[in-house]
Amino acid sequence: MFEKSTWIRLPRNVVVGHDVLSEAGEVITSTHLHGRPLVVTSETPKAVAGDFLLERLEAAGFDPAVVVIEAASFGAVERVLEAAETVEPGFLVGVGGGKPIDIAKMAADRLDVGFVSVPTAASHDGIVSGRGSVPEGDTRHSVAAAPPIAVIADTGIIAEAPWELLTAGCADIISNYTAVKDWKLANRLKNVEYSEYAGALSQMTAELLRDAAPSIKRGLEESAWIVVKALVSSGVAMSIADSSRPASGAEHLFSHQLDRIVPGSALHGHQVGVGSILTEYLHSGADGEWRAVRDALASIDAPTTADQLGISDEAVIEALTTAHQIRDRYTILGDGIEEAAAIEAATRTGVI
Ligand SMILES: NC(=O)C1=CN([C@@H]2O[C@H](COP(=O)(O)OP(=O)(O)OC[C@H]3O[C@@H](n4cnc5c(N)ncnc54)[C@H](OP(=O)(O)O)[C@@H]3O)[C@@H](O)[C@H]2O)C=CC1
Numbered sequence: 001m002f003e004k005s006t007w008i009r010l011p012r013n014v015v016v017g018h019d020v021l022s023e024a025g026e027v028i029t030s031t032h033l034h035g036r037p038l039v040v041t042s043e044t045p046k047a048v049a050g051d052f053l054l055e056r057l058e059a060a061g062f063d064p065a066v067v068v069i070e071a072a073s074f075g076a077v078e079r080v081l082e083a084a085e086t087v088e089p090g091f092l093v094g095v096g097g098g099k100p101i102d103i104a105k106m107a108a109d110r111l112d113v114g115f116v117s118v119p120t121a122a123s124h125d126g127i128v129s130g131r132g133s134v135p136e137g138d139t140r141h142s143v144a145a146a147p148p149i150a151v152i153a154d155t156g157i158i159a160e161a162p163w164e165l166l167t168a169g170c171a172d173i174i175s176n177y178t179a180v181k182d183w184k185l186a187n188r189l190k191n192v193e194y195s196e197y198a199g200a201l202s203q204m205t206a207e208l209l210r211d212a213a214p215s216i217k218r219g220l221e222e223s224a225w226i227v228v229k230a231l232v233s234s235g236v237a238m239s240i241a242d243s244s245r246p247a248s249g250a251e252h253l254f255s256h257q258l259d260r261i262v263p264g265s266a267l268h269g270h271q272v273g274v275g276s277i278l279t280e281y282l283h284s285g286a287d288g289e290w291r292a293v294r295d296a297l298a299s300i301d302a303p304t305t306a307d308q309l310g311i312s313d314e315a316v317i318e319a320l321t322t323a324h325q326i327r328d329r330y331t332i333l334g335d336g337i338e339e340a341a342a343i344e345a346a347t348r349t350g351v352i
């Protein structure tokens, strides 16, 4: 008997465009979310969008509360849950970069309430995904979480954010190339379940973004539009797979390890981009496609070297040789690569 089943959870409303945050009340009302909104944000996003959103929610008849978090940690999720005890929210709204959005979606899952995603930067593809990414000690969890019921991406606000945040989002998408290669490898060697649809969507998103690179320019709101669409598409791939596999392979393990070794040195997207150059080299060798990955990153102004990341050569080698330990996720790193091999890969690709 055929007993397979799948549950794909996707957003109901994805609203992208200039000044769409003004319409937040209407967008949320149309989803039939009820009760008090608890807005989860961090310092800068609160100033650039959160305070305005609170006004708009009040104008639409809601009674919002706010909680400001500082880190992507389980402690921050607990702080939101504590705030929720008093507020008794009907739904949560995550406003910011990847950090507050991840915390809000995980807290919404724990509270079993709806979640609305309001990105203030196109810096990561967690805008739509039903996963949260949280470091804890020596490991990094990919936590199942509430996917957003609605996404409100105001391209006016996103285009005003520092250019580096947008290039980080582009690099997070370009890294899907190697993530999908790792996923296919894990399928062949370890029988890890692979979704052709999620894999193809993730890869196509990276290709479309690469092709659109000449239109991605500093100060152009159209650029924010292009990148947000790609980030949404990548998040949908993760929702189809019910895993971050389509968008997170060895290049992400490398980045997560950098977060432990040299915390706060560079943006997530920039780290995974450089990781992708290295892991593409490991996949396809010196004559392989690592140059195409590097050139795609360079074409949108994203870092391609340790120096540009502001990270030492030693930290890059340590992260590459230990990245396989951070999570039980089979990739091209297998059970670890030798230091000499890591130095060879990083030197040949010009990363160090
Ligand atoms: N769940 C998933 O599927 C995914 C999750 N992630 C996670 O997302 C995080 C990375 O996302 P990222 O956005 O880089 O991280 P952050 O949320 O830390 O944002 C990066 C920086 O940008 C600032 N910022 C945000 N919006 C603006 C703005 N409009 N103007 C000026 N500054 C702004 C933030 O300020 P402040 O410090 O005040 O917040 C922060 O300093 C990681 O934790 C990563 O693991 C990434 C990809 C996918």
Ligand SMILES: O=C(CO)COP(=O)(O)O
Pocket (backbone or CB within 6 Å): 125, 126, 131, 132, 133, 134, 140, 141, 142, 172, 244, 245, 247, 248, 252, 253
């Ligand atoms: O960053 C991600 C996808 O871009 C997902 O993060 P994880 O590696 O924690 O699953």
Ligand SMILES: [Zn+2]
Pocket (backbone or CB within 6 Å): 124, 125, 172, 247, 248, 252, 268, 269, 272
């Ligand atoms: Zn990522």
